[in-house]
Amino acid sequence: MTGSEVPPSFRLVYAPGVMPGKWVRIWNERLPGVPLTLTQVPASRAPELLVSRDADAGLVRLPVDRTVLSAIPLYTEQTVVVVPKDHLVTAVDEVSPDDLADDIVLHPLDDVLDWDRLPGRPALERPATTADAVELVAAGIGVLVVPLSLARLHHRRDLTHRPLTGAPESRVALAWPEDATTDLVDDFIGIVRGRTANSTRGRRTQQPGGEQGQQKQGQRKQGQQRAGKTERPGRDAGRGQRAAGRASSGKGRRAGGGPTPKNPRRGKPRRGS
Known part of the structure; x- marks a missing residue:
């Protein structure tokens, strides 16, 4: 692009x-x-x-x-039920759908939970928004089940919430x-x-103009060049050692009885005429 x-x-x-x-x-x-x-x-x-x-x-x-x-x-997200602070479920650490069987559970039109069956008793009408449902909870009309982040978003001092087990999650x-x-x-x-x-x-980690990115790229190239120079002597030395080893091995084979070049001065003396 x-x-x-x-x-x-x-x-x-x-x-x-x-x-x-x-x-x-x-x-x-x-x-x-x-x-x-x-x-x-x-x-x-x-x-x-x-x-x-x-x-x-x-x-x-x-x-x-x-x-x-x-x-x-x-x-x-964790699913919670929003209730007034004096509600009975505030006495426990978490709530099950059966604990809401006698409550009116509000179901706003913008609900983000995928319910097969809403717990509790349905309200006569569905609130238009989650914010409207929270106001109805504060008025004592019913309770509301929402993701935890929405309970915090619509927090009120007179309301609290408890984790609801066995409920859909967002x-x-x-x-x-x-x-x-x-x-x-x-x-x-x-x-x-x-x-x-x-x-x-x-x-895109650099600003337009690219000075910072170009500087980092130059530093990486310099580091690679220094690393290459450092490694060459070691490779050359290794080659020298291997060559010396081959030469030494060859000498050992000749000294052990291998073929050697012929020397015309060596051998039996010639008979006199």
């Missing part, structure tokens, strides 16, 4: 609850000449923006359509359009996967 084809910025979208701060900070350190535009969008909208090319990559919640999007799973992934794995996308993949700036697969 030539410089004229590099987009002026890298557009990253992320679902609520995902914390991209660390990766964005590393991006700004390694690629200061390529600004990163960060936008939070509803979890269901993130894949749509990637397919329509309104974003270069996204931190999304699985599943996504793998026929059009590539995805690298990053981590799986997986977070880095996704991008299948046919648009650009150099910048590959750079962000390297950051998310923990590659260092000096990784053999890490590129």
Whole structure:
């Protein structure tokens, strides 16, 4: 990819609850000449923006359509139930779905958990958003089951949460359009996967102008040249030793009775005439 084809910025979208701060900070350190535009969008909208090319990559919640999007799973979140602080389940360390059998379990329209069957009793209406459901929990209407990051995102002093066993879990992934794995996308993949700036697969670690990268490349070449000079005497000495060994071995064979050149002065004396 030539410089004229590099987009002026890298557009990253992320679902609520995902914390991209660390990766964005590393991006700004390694690629200061390529600004990163960060936008939070509803979890269901993130894949749509990637397919329509309104974003270069996204931190999304699985599943996504793998026929059009590539995805690298990053981590799986713990599922918790959000309850008022005076709720009975606060007396235990973790909760099972059976413990919620008598509770109204709210099911917001933007729920990110893939339920076969929601525990507890259903509410008369589904809240529009998770934020709305949290307000209903605070009002004593019911309880809410969400990934841990969303419970923290919508934290209130009058609410708490407990781990819920036997419930679906939400997986977070880095996704991008299948046919648009650009150099910048590959750079962000390297950051998310923990590659260092000096990784053999890490590129674009230098600013435009490349002085720092050229200096490091020159230092590597000098180091290779010094290493080569250091190794040659050892190789030459080894060749000399092997040659000397062959010569010594040859002498030993002649001294042991092997054929020697004929000497005309040696042999029986001639008879006198």
